[in-house]
Amino acid sequence: MKIYNTLTRQKETFTPIEEGKVRMYVCGPTVYNLIHIGNARPMIVFDAFRRYMEYKGYEVNYVTNFTDVDDKIIKKAQEEGVEASEISSRYIAECKKDMEGMNVRPATVHPLATEEIDGMIEMISVLIEKGYAYAVADGTVYFRTGKFAPYGKLSHKNPEDLQAGHRDIKVTGELKEEPFDFVLWKPKKEGEPAWKSPWGEGRPGWHIECSVMSKKYLGETIDIHAGGEDLIFPHHENEIAQSEAASGKEFAHYWMHNGFLNIDNRKMSKSVGNFFTVREIAQKYDLQVLRFFMLSAHYRSPLNFSAELMEAAKSGLERICTAAEQIERLQKVSDRKEMTAEEEELYAGTEQFREKFEAAMEDDCNTADAVSAIFELVKYINTNVSAEQSGSYLRKLYDRLKTLCDVLGIRIELKEEVLDGEIEKLIQERQDARKNKDFARADQIRDDLAQKGIILKDTREGVTWKRA
Numbered sequence: 001m002k003i004y005n006t007l008t009r010q011k012e013t014f015t016p017i018e019e020g021k022v023r024m025y026v027c028g029p030t031v032y033n034l035i036h037i038g039n040a041r042p043m044i045v046f047d048a049f050r051r052y053m054e055y056k057g058y059e060v061n062y063v064t065n066f067t068d069v070d071d072k073i074i075k076k077a078q079e080e081g082v083e084a085s086e087i088s089s090r091y092i093a094e095c096k097k098d099m100e101g102m103n104v105r106p107a108t109v110h111p112l113a114t115e116e117i118d119g120m121i122e123m124i125s126v127l128i129e130k131g132y133a134y135a136v137a138d139g140t141v142y143f144r145t146g147k148f149a150p151y152g153k154l155s156h157k158n159p160e161d162l163q164a165g166h167r168d169i170k171v172t173g174e175l176k177e178e179p180f181d182f183v184l185w186k187p188k189k190e191g192e193p194a195w196k197s198p199w200g201e202g203r204p205g206w207h208i209e210c211s212v213m214s215k216k217y218l219g220e221t222i223d224i225h226a227g228g229e230d231l232i233f234p235h236h237e238n239e240i241a242q243s244e245a246a247s248g249k250e251f252a253h254y255w256m257h258n259g260f261l262n263i264d265n266r267k268m269s270k271s272v273g274n275f276f277t278v279r280e281i282a283q284k285y286d287l288q289v290l291r292f293f294m295l296s297a298h299y300r301s302p303l304n305f306s307a308e309l310m311e312a313a314k315s316g317l318e319r320i321c322t323a324a325e326q327i328e329r330l331q332k333v334s335d336r337k338e339m340t341a342e343e344e345e346l347y348a349g350t351e352q353f354r355e356k357f358e359a360a361m362e363d364d365c366n367t368a369d370a371v372s373a374i375f376e377l378v379k380y381i382n383t384n385v386s387a388e389q390s391g392s393y394l395r396k397l398y399d400r401l402k403t404l405c406d407v408l409g410i411r412i413e414l415k416e417e418v419l420d421g422e423i424e425k426l427i428q429e430r431q432d433a434r435k436n437k438d439f440a441r442a443d444q445i446r447d448d449l450a451q452k453g454i455i456l457k458d459t460r461e462g463v464t465w466k467r468a
């Protein structure tokens with residue numbers, strides 16, 4: 001299996017530290033709001049990669065964190081007049097719902113930064129002892145970047161250039177020794193969450209969180225560290241500096257970074273108004289469509305999101321599901337069990353698609369080509385199934401299709417799912433019917449929804465609903 005390693009800027013053959021096992025860390029979201037579709041990209045593509053490695057027989061220890069202490073979380077908490085922990089736990093729960101909708105499997109562990117503070121204090125203390133960090137008078141602890149010689153090895157930036165660039169923008173009054181020294185610990189500000197430490201009350205910097213969580217759950221050296229390409233610098237560069245300075249060992253062997261998701265060819269931005277949360281997409285589409293859309297591109301390419309491309313993903317996914325449905329239907333009417341020699345041969349003909357699929361995934365997780373191989377299999381199925389064929393043959397074709405779709409986490413099982421947007425629309429229609437005294441129609445809508453497992457409840461504040 002080949003992986004494009006940002007560290008060496010080339011595709012390398014993957015060799016795990018321990019045979020048959022993979023230790024992988026993926027930087028997770030900062031939880032101050034519902035996740036947006038950009039955040040969904042690393043979740044989906046690295047989940048597909050994890051599934052492929054498991055399909056190959058690796059035991060994958062997959063760790064992805066939630067950053068639950070951060071300026072944006074604190075700001076939101078202050079706006080709402082609640083504790084920061086209330087904001088983060090709310091959005092962690094919401095993020096998990098979105099992950100489920102996108103069929104992103106829970107990680108082996110989902111550590112929270114706020115539950116790992118002791119480990120952070122410990123690593124910062126080691127860095128100070130070794131001369132890689134220093135505390136200043138106001139209680140801030142900085143990493144002494146200039147002392148870590150390989151600094152810049154991931155982003156391929158030259159430390160001298162970096163330093164020169166920073167010098168111009170040096171803020172007067174800062175207590176740090178050098179402009180490119182970064183924060184490991186920051187002192188408490190009024191009204192902010194804080195923890196006791198040898199340097200006074202305060203909270204950790206963002207970078208130290210991932211170094212510590214990765215070490216705790218995966219060890220000092222891991223196989224793969226991943227995230228969006230915006231994290232290469234400074235986040236991942238700083239993680240490397242902290243972890244390697246503390247342990248004296250290489251932090252991660254392979255660094256994988258996904259390209260950015262743009263909307264209508266522009267950077268996603270709230271202020272421009274081209275910004276979607278995963279939840280907004282769920283109003284209109286089954287989130288499987290969003291997943292399929294993401295996997296139809298190579299993870300390192302920039303990906304453009306548009307209504308047309310989502311429609312194309314929707315019909316592509318439908319084509320696959322229709323083929324699966326067709327086999328299932330034929331299987332029910334098939335009255336022969338045993339496979340004929342001709343069917344054996346036809347089934348053997350599907351081997352090429354499995355091979356193509358695997359070759360694509362072996363080549364730096366090329367899900368775009370893996371999806372093409374599935375489409376070719378679907379075409380083959382559509383021309384080679386009929387009611388005259390044996391149940392075993394049909395079953396084997398179905399299993400082949402399902403196995404490959406499972407590797408990408410694409411569900412093909414028949415499922416009539418009612419989307420949130422449709423439910424809201426029907427509830428409104430029911431309210432209108434009631435207003436017009438058309439109680440028969442109103443009751444019918446309620447009963448239809450109940451049949452699909454949607455329970456309505458009339459309350460004084462209006463109609464609420466839940467899935468049974």
Ligand code: AMP
Pocket residue numbers: 027028029030031037038039040041042227228229230231258259260261262268
């Ligand atoms: P954040 O919450 O900003 O730290 O982001 C969580 C993850 O989402 C990181 O791996 C980011 O690199 C990734 N990410 C954020 N925005 C985008 C985007 N527009 N396209 C792709 N990945 C993104």
Ligand code: ZN
Pocket residue numbers: 026027028210235
């Ligand atoms: Zn991180």
